[in-house]
Amino acid sequence: MTDTIDLSGVFPAMCTPFDEDEQIDFETLRTDAQRLEEAGVDGLVPVGSTGESATLTHDEHVEVVEAVIDAVDDVPVIAGSGSNNTREALELSERSADAGADGLLLISPYYNKPEQRGFVEHYERIADAVDLPQIVYNVPSRTGQNIEPDTAVELASHENIAGYKAASGDLGQIGEIAERTTDEEFAVLSGDDALTLPTISVGGTGTISVSANIEPERTCAMVGAALEGDYDRARQLHHELGPLFRTLFIETNPIPVKEAMEIRGYGPARMRSPMTRLSAENRDVLEDVLADLEDEPTAVADAEASP
Template sequence: MPPQPLFEGVYPAMTTPFEDDERIDFDQLRANARRLEAAGVDGVVPVGSTGESATLSHDEHVEVIEAVAGALKDVPVIAGTGSNNTREALSLSRRARDAGADALLLISPYYNKPEQRGLREHYLTIADEIDLPQIVYNVPSRTGRNIDPDTAVALADHENIQAFKAASGDLGQITEIVERTREKDFTVLSGDDALTLPMLSIGARGAISVVANVEPVRTCAMVGAALAGDFERARELHHELGPLARALFVETNPIPVKEAMAIRGHGSPELRSPLTRLAEEHRAHLRDVLDELDPIDVETPVETTDR
């Protein structure tokens, strides 16, 4: 029998709210973390791409992790600590561990485009040094390099490397990774909201989700239904969320999701340069999409099958 997965369910890729002067709005950050926990998420992921990690200083990374960890009662914090510099990724990972992170999300090295052997050495170096559960993050559209199935399967043998966030859009490749790691203590998580349900149907065990910032209850219900085998209910929720998933990626993430959070009253739409606020022509459509999704109070669960 395959081992019980450590990473399973919904993990919102949190935004980092800013004040008008681009300072971090820590009060709103804590409120967002508490709201997501109350909605039933299985963990949260601060300081990743959605959290604008590229424009946060290392000290700010630590402060965000500390604030989120301090606001939560009972769900893990998975901190984004990846870099295209292995030494920097190690430093960020050590500091995240000391700040209260329970696990790490490590984007693959970007811009310098290492070969597959370099990717393996990068991840294994961090896994050997940092004794926390780690998630390998493959997003070729941001990094310019794909983590191939052989590399993913080899990394899955390390006890600290316990999951793979798949955002390649290649269901064939993702299927192969799922197939070849089924007997390992390793899970595949969706990193693409539009493909979460298809990935769950082939054996993924959850999602690191942008949509879940705005619609955590529906996202949890969809993933929970799929994991319980109730694909009729999961499909219904998938299609309810589909227009929002598309609207949140009309411009570079996290531009649209910060606008959506502002519309829902969960922080300002401010971003740090060089990212800019969502174009005016997209804002009306986003409001229309959100109007079609009646907000669900976190105290009112959506009916679904128990996991």
Template sequence: MTQELFSGVFPAMVTPFADDESIDHEQLRADAQRLEAAGVDGLVPVGSTGESATLTHDEHVEVVETVVDAVEDVPVIAGTGSNNTREALELSERAADAGADALLLISPYYNKPEQRGLVEHFRTIADAIDLPQIVYNVPSRTGRNIEPDTAVELARHENIAGFKAASGDLNQVSEIVERTREEDFAVLSGDDGLTLPMLSVGATGGISVVANVEPERTCAMVGAALSGDFGRARELHHELGPLMRALFTETNPIPVKEAMHIRGHCQPTLRSPLTRLSEEYRVELANLLDDLDEQRAASPAEVEG
């Protein structure tokens, strides 16, 4: 059940802002529908890419409500993590009430709990809320790695259904996949550049930044890998490689918002302390997107897989 629910491509959505930095709900709705029409397998609003750190709790819930209302056929996985267990629990409860199908919970950041504290944190939320929950490991943002032993222990909880891996450590990902094969538990890539290698060792998909900009290619790549066509998946991985790297020249979501702006999907507005992508990178990004558009125009069927 979980393997099917969390199989494929799940864009980590941006939160579009108007010039005055208010949330542009009309654009958010349009973006959710664009991604669903492109064939993604679910949507992940209000994560790190969605600038959740600068949203109020009410805005957070409003974004979830808009995305839930916008789509027809794909699950909505709401980012509801915090470094405060009570706050994460409250956000999770409100997202569940707003209609989220599942939750994405980043590990507590800044206060750097011990592994036993991580287990207690995630179990507290999983005990209270009967929705599938994905534990999100991104040590570069949180300052603390979720160790494989901890991930395996958490996988035993019936509501902890997956693990988003963004540590950059393929050995760790492989170990977690290996040790949870008997559980109803999905491992998802949280690093676009490593999605294909992770799929090769048993991950079931990815929560993706690049899928905001190139959803069809990303879905084709992941779909090819999941069906065993790693030759085709590798071709698409290399087609997307320059864009994957360009989307992390500065802190996410700065570059992806610029890419979305170039493609006409949102304003490049971010909330402080994030700033617009540096001019030196904008030209390179625009050129990469032009190249991908030309490839699509030349061979649309191949791009869509």
């Protein structure tokens, strides 16, 4: 591998904004990337699940990656490039690399539910062909199949497989993978905001985060405190963010986060079918949570005020 990325810290899983004709709103996308960079995030992850990659064409996918790369100055861009079709994932990965992506996030093949040896062959084929750091993404609730710890550990030995995004909800499994890859240059990243702090406590290095789209400063402060071993401050920030963590998954991601983006003035809440807008009842809940975050004194401010 010719280049590496420091896969520690906060990497927002970016939304893809759409205009009234359901076309990509590139101006808003670029502005949002710049907002997140200025907030202090450690990298950006466009066109993942939160970026509605499932409803983008391949050309649109690459255009979003290019737009985010062009918008930012000094943070790595990790492009979602996974598919349940290995050849399609390889094509998206190659095109993302050609566009200038610094790394790749590859969701595990979904729907067709490969065996564990199929996961190994899938990821190794892409890692052999594309010379970029790659993150294996395990989210069984969406894909229907779990990447087992033995499989993750085997993949960690490949020089281009640099990390694992953990969204299984199984902290024991996450901790086992972190424990067994200690001797590898391999990062374990939370893929579940509510488990970011526990994941770091068992050896994780950070998070690919939905909530960081809305509260990047707080999320960065929480993760930074945890990585520095300041668990009192990290826990305080985790509790401040807890209602947001829960509410952003009150309906299927990215429905709530796009609504939150609109409430905060960061971008439109429009979705491409078959995704729908957040229900009126749940929008009321979300508005209350966002208002409370704006009103509540934060450990971020407390730390900045300390001598």
